Amino acid sequence: MPVDPVGVTVDGAMEIPPDAARSGWYRFGPGVAPESGTTVVAAHAGSVATPHGPFFDLRGAAQGDTVQVSAADGSEATYEVVAVERLAKATLDLAPYFRRDGEPRLVLATCGGEWNEARRSYEDNVIVTAILVAG
Secondary structure, three states: OOEEEEOEOOOOOEOOOOOOOOEEEEOOOOOOOOOOOEEEEEEOOOOOOOOOOOOOOHHHOOOOOEEEEEOOOOOEEEEEEEEEEEEEHHHOOOHHHOOOOOOOEEEEEEEEEEEEOOOOEEEEEEEEEEEEEEO
């Protein structure tokens, strides 16, 4: 899946690439296999133009699943899923997921839950946390 470096919007939210077929890596955090801190990647579950976005199946992730990550330089890392959460967007506090210290982690984020037609948005976010096991 193509990954674009992204920052934050004017209101402080993490940017998501406008192309629903691409994902965004939070460029102010660590990269593929950091010595410490959290690598954060977010993508759409889908859109009208791209019904099955990069993270369409993320809501089906389970503890113990593995995630392979490859960098542009060819280096690879393997992460093991330790938590899958579905959190209401209205009360979501993302700060704990954007850590620059602590054990190396990968956080994958997408939308989930019920679709709100009036807002044209999902009600929740799916957050998958994984720890580095090789790389």
